[in-house]
Amino acid sequence: MSPAKIGDAEQERILTEIADQLKFLLPPGWDYAQLKYRADPGEAAAIVRSVAETLTPWTPPPVIADLFAELRAAAPGGGAWLSAVFEMRHPGSFRISFG
Secondary structure, three states, X not given: OOOOOOOHHHHHHHHHHHHHHHHHHOOOOEEEEEEEEEOOOOXXXXXXXXXXXXXXXXXXXXXXXXXXXXXXXXXXXXXXXOEEEXXXXXXXXXXXXXX
């Protein structure tokens, strides 16, 4: 049996879950965050810009990398992309690109 293929609604659900988690996990006073996820080794790292325009490196908790892994595993082709860049602006609008 083939793995279930991700649909637009399921992809949107996982992406919204990532954004919702980040809203509560990002440092206070954040204005913009750029997360980079690498499938191998399954890690996420981020740069956060504050409202004072200070850039700070930030390591997301494992739940964020887990959500990206879920997104990748459910994608058509079983995870054809190797990396993702997730950008979010306060209060929560986001966009993602895959590499």
